[in-house]
Amino acid sequence: MFPGFDNIKYFYDRRCYTNKQIKRFVELECITEEEYKKITGEEYPEQP
Known part of the structure; x- marks a missing residue:
């Protein structure tokens, strides 16, 4: 499924995604x- 782990981590590390x-x-x-x-x-x- 796209986006995958590598893409998500890349953008998270650059503060493009929140938790x-x-x-x-x-x-x-x-x-x-x-x-x-x-x-x-x-x-x-x-x-919850």
Whole structure:
């Protein structure tokens, strides 16, 4: 699925994406919860 991990991380590192947007990429199945942590350095937020 596009965008993939490498593209998302590239733009996150350049402050183009917020953590909320990265969470959305997990919901869209572009990346996994583990990749979310690799990108943001934080655990994937639990659903309420």
